[in-house]
Amino acid sequence: MGEEPSPSYKRRMLRFARLLDENMSLKSQLEGMMNLPEIVDKLLGPIHPIGQHEVDLDRIPNLEKACELTTHLIRKIRDVADCHESPADSVKRLGLKAHNFLNAVKDCLE
Numbered sequence: 001m002g003e004e005p006s007p008s009y010k011r012r013m014l015r016f017a018r019l020l021d022e023n024m025s026l027k028s029q030l031e032g033m034m035n036l037p038e039i040v041d042k043l044l045g046p047i048h049p050i051g052q053h054e055v056d057l058d059r060i061p062n063l064e065k066a067c068e069l070t071t072h073l074i075r076k077i078r079d080v081a082d083c084h085e086s087p088a089d090s091v092k093r094l095g096l097k098a099h100n101f102l103n104a105v106k107d108c109l110e
Helices: 006-022 024-033 037-043 053-079 088-109
Strands: none
Touching: 024 053, 037 053
């Protein structure tokens, strides 16, 4: 689970990020049409198995991408959570929000 994202996945995400950075109106249009989870779902593709061998095999790369993305986001949130005891109020506020979120995820998985 601690594996680095594949080079092709990194390239695709970098191209997408550049596109959004270069054209904020596109980002606004995308967000107006779909919310962020819908956008991510479209990028990843279906991940749930349906019991048809060929279809399920085709979904394995999508699940792997979803796992890579989730790991990446959890690491970023964990880094913010480390700030939950900061003396700076704004830093502490973000750290507490991230810390509480990770605790809720942990509870959800137990």
